[in-house]
Amino acid sequence: MSETTPQPKATTSKSAQPVKAASKDKSAAAASGTGADTKGKSAKDLKKEKRAAAVAARSGDAGAGQSQGGETSGAGQKDKGARDGQGKGSGSSAKQAGKGTSSTSASAPTAGNATANLRLQTQNQLFSHLPTYKLPDSAEALISGKIHPIIIRYGILIASGQIRGVNARTIGLMAAFKEVIKGFSCPPEELHRLLPAHLSPMIAFLDQCRPKGVAGGNAIRHLKSEINRIGTDKRITEEAEQKDLILNAIDEFVRDRIELADEVICTTAVEKIKPGDTIVTFARSSLVERVLLEAWASMQEEDASNKFNVVVVDSRPLCEGKQLLSVLTSHGIPTTYTILSSLASILPRTSLVLLGTAALLSDGALYSRAGTAVLAMLAKESKIPVVACCETYKFGDKIVLDAVTGNELGDASMLAVGKDANLSPVHLLYDLTPPNLVTAVCTEVGLIPPSSVPTVITKGDAAGL
Structure with a gap:
């Protein structure tokens, strides 16, 4: 027993030593080779480095398998060599992968910014065709010598919003042109040609300040037609007489198409307001404001015990309804003020919706302050009559299918x-309110459906209006 026991030890030791040595050499060579490749070829492809690390790992595993019966220290040495080879290869691979990751993350913000910039450009291009809020360069206009100072002053007032509302802007426009015409001088036979040419750069200047819109365009066309008619009349030979006739034509337009038209509209609209009604209006319309005040005054004369109430619906950023609220409350009219998002809770107890207009297009669509279409839509669903108050000089012969093709951009900084x-x-x-949402249009020619706009325009052209 004592002699037999050492023999297997000696045999096992002799047979295991060459395998252990070979295994060590292979593992060391693989580990050192992989490490040398990683250090010397740091710029090589990541795929080759992973392959070298895998070879080193397989070599270490083979040595460990062959030396299963060997000493623990030899197996530990082999495992250490394999781990060294794997660690070096994996470390280099991780380093390269880390470099790739850091470069990707560095380029990611650039790609994100490019996407954001593209999205921003797309948003801007969607409305880039619309006129923008712009204060005029009065110094440049004065230096050019083509723009009258009264036109520059008027342009600043409309661009800054100090003159707001279609009627107020049209009256101011015609008053400014009166001053320009008074100071203009030319031979009588040349008036119909020289005066429109004199006004053209001023009209273009005002368009840069604020678009004139349908009403302003109709007023300017009426003025030019009167200049042409008077200038080509051979019976009028004096310059002063020609000017007086043009100035009188301007006064007649303001009186007949705006002031007298508003009186007739008020008389017609007041008849639709009954004691106990709750009337909803949006933002501020000078014509709707006048209708409400006259209706309240007429009920005071009749000593009506149950008078009407008014709900003023408003929206940011202009909040024009606050001015209407101040006027109505100062006259003692019971008024409720709310914002557009609360409209659904107000409409169930509403009797009538009165709306102002900026223009009424040929298909009967209502062009008015943004938010009007929402009010008209909800009123239609609640079966509440919607009446728009509009003078016929605001009727346009164009058709607009949406509020993006033709609109106007306000001062975006007011949005805060x-x-x-x-x-x-x-x-x-x-915004644009479809004609099917409007019950009737109250004009100086009476209550008409929105579909009658082309007929009114045709008759007005035939009458020379």
């Missing part, structure tokens, strides 16, 4: 939404 490179604030001033 903060500053962000990816944010593009847009302040659209008007």
Whole structure:
């Protein structure tokens, strides 16, 4: 027993030593080779480095398998060599992968910014065709010598919003042109040609300040037609007489198409307001304001015990309804003020919706302050009559299918939404109300359906209006 026991030890030791040595050499060679490749070829492809690390791992595993019966220290040495080879290869691979990851993360913000910039450009291009809020360069206009100072003053007032509302802007426009015509001088036979040419750069200047819209365009066309008619009349040979006739034509337009028209509209609209009614209106319309005041005054004369109430619906950023609220409450009219988002809770107890207009298009669509279409839509669903108050000089012969093709951009800074490179604030001033949402249009020619706009325009052209 004592002699037999050492023999297997000696045999096992002799047979295991060459395998252990070979295994060590292979593992060391693989580990050192992989490490040398990783250090000397740091710029090589990541795939080759992973392959070298895998070879080193397989070599270490083979040595460990062959030396299963060997000493624990030899197996530990082999495992250490395999781990060294794997660690070096994997470390280099991780380092390269880390470099790739860091470069990708560095380029990611650039790609994100490019996407954000593209989205911002797309948003801007969607409304880039619309006129923008712009204060005129009065110094440049004065230096050019083509713009009258009264036109520059008027342009600043409409661009800054100090003159707001279609009627107020049209009256101011015609008053400014009166001053320009008074100071213009030319031979009588040249008036119909030289005066429109004199006014053209001023009209273009005002368009840069604020678009004239349908009503302003109709007023300017009427003025030019009167200039042409008077200038080509051979019976009028004096310049002063020609000017007087043109100035009188301007006064007649303001009186007949705006002031007298408003009186007739008020008389017709007041008849639709009954004691106990609750009337809803949106933002501020000078004509609707006048209708409400006259209706309240007429009920006071009749000593009606149950008078009407008014609900003023408003929206940001202009909040024009606050001015209407101040006027109505100062006259003692019971008034409720709310914002557009609360409209659904107000309509169930409403009797009538009165709306102002900026223009009425040829298909009967209502072009008015942004938010009007929402009010008209909800009123239609609640089966509440919607009446629009509009003078016929605001009727347009064009058809607009949406509020993006033709609109006007307000001052976006009034939205107060903060500053962000990816944010593009847009302040659209008007929206388009389809004709099927409007019950009737109250004009100086009476209550008409929206579909009658082309007929009124045709008759007005035939009458020279």
